[in-house]
Amino acid sequence: MMSLLISVLVPYGPGLAEYADVVLNRESDKAGVRPVIFPHWFHRVRYQCRVCHSELGFEMRAGANLVTMQDITDGQFCGACHDGEIAWSTENCDLCHSALPGTAAGIRGGHETLGPGNW
């Protein structure tokens, strides 16, 4: 009941998302699947920034990485972990492709400033 009330009444929009959630939607909407949400908070509890942003080659800017499902199944980018060994494999579409359809790509979450949050 509380969930329903909050979602109906709170007019804050995607600002309710957790700080630094990244929405990836270069291809998702076009392909008819939900956009991807990458939660920074979940990953940084487990890995230091350097692992993804140095070892795996993710640029430190939302939108600067061209990540395709083919890359991921080939073990690149997210696929370095999401291989069914370290983390869930690509068969579990809904676990990553979990955003509301039509959500624009970019960095989300409260406390955003005018810069990075609007890329």
Added chain:
Amino acid sequence: MYKRLTAWTRYTLWLVCTVFLLPVLAGDWLPLKIDQLHDPDNPALGLLQNPGDALSRLPADNAGNEVDWIRALENGYIRPRSELHGDKQVEILDSDILMNKTGSIPRVRFPHKPHTQWLDCENCHEKLFKSQAGATPITMGKILEGEYCGVCHGAVAFPLTECNRCHSVPWEDEASVQAGVP
């Protein structure tokens, strides 16, 4: 008193209280189901961890994820790996850079230590910042636009609303030191 109010006033009061109080009652970290970013109709949503389940156990902060990530790391609340396979010893640089071109507001102390606890040197040098102190034309305007420090601060590291965390060295300090005042 309450009974004397018209139905509409009572409704408005109720609405205002609900809108402002419910997020507080629901906790600082909203469950994914109601964060207005995740699709509540996704059948797999229940398998994902909610932010509050993890973040409420870490040292608190008042901005960003509301987690003091540096304390969480240094005090062993979390032990994030330094590489994908294995856990190499990372190179920590314990050296501060003082940035003086801040006008009348406190100068910036940039501590290498907490940054190198998370990042490799190459993440910042030489692409974002030249290694030579003073050689990079950093401005607050550029940072607010997401350049320099703003690549992370305002996006994933503590946000730019926290002025004093970077602008932490008052000019009076140096005047006091030079004048020999303790």
